[in-house]
Amino acid sequence: MISYLIIDDEYIAHDILKDYCDNLPNMQLIKNCYNAFEAIEVLNKRSVDLIFLDLNMPKLKGFDFLKTLANPPKVIVTSAYKEYAIEGYELNVIDYLLKPFSFERFLKAINKLQETQTTPASITTTSKEKSKSFFFKSDKKLIQIDQNTIHYIEAIGNYCKLITKDTSIVIREKLSELITKLPTEDFIQVHKSFIVAKQHINFIEGNRIVIKEHTIPIGRTYKLQLQNLLGLK
Structure with missing residues (x-):
């Protein structure tokens, strides 16, 4: 479960973000904060996983507030001002959503958050598999x-x-959008129409990849890149 705060002085921004978050099964709103x-009062009492942070707020601006936190949660900026994006990434924000943003764009930001989170691995004597x-x-x-x-x-x-x-x-x-979202160390585009998971490749023969009972073609322009990524050249 991802616990989160919405920090924004506009009521409609709270409604939009909460509506988006309510579509996801693992998001828990802790509090709506309007400045x-x-x-700060909430964070002094408990920790949260994520802040949706507006920048242009009265009294204390968003980034000035963020700089006051010794151990800030993960932050997704929601702002109508694109000129502050570079400063945001210097402060290690997860993503910078430019208002108004669609649900699909919001979802990409949440997926970026998921990528940064490390799930505690099962303690075994043989392996620690990431998930x-x-x-x-x-x-x-x-x-x-x-x-x-x-x-x-x-x-x-x-x-x-x-x-x-299983399905x-x-x-x-x-596909062009998916390849930018998936971790490059785990997924490889091998054809204009195919991406494969490296860990599930059974074998490579000629211009084809076999995964279980499936055969995936290797495009001519992708073959050299595939060989380099797999350390075959």
Whole structure:
């Protein structure tokens, strides 16, 4: 569960963010704060995982407030002013959402947050396997998928089909957008229409990759890149 604060002096901004967050099963609102001093009062009493932070607020501006925190939570900036974006990334914010922003853009920011979070690994004598998950929009639903279960992804026009360990789902996202979201150390684009999960490759033969019972083609322009990424050259 991700606990969060909304810090913004505009009521409509609170309504939009809460509505977006309510579509996700793992978001818990702690408090609506309409200035930085309300947020400081909350943070003095408890910790939270995430702050949605507006910048242009009365008395204490967003970044000035952020600089007062010794151990700040993760921060997603929500602002109508794009000129402060560089300063935001210098302060290690997760993302900078320029108002007004769509639900899809909001979802990308949440997925970035998920990537930065480390899930405690199971303590075993053999391995400590990392686990990350992403939310994907499919048939008017948001589905959470563990990245370790994804075998490969196939482009279908403006949509993509995710083939996982147990099932396949069609999501409303282009392959070109997905490849920027997925961690490059785990996923490789091998064709204009295919991304594969490196850990699930059974073998490579000629211009094809085999994962379980599936055969994925290797595009000519991607072959050298694939060999370099796999350390084959």
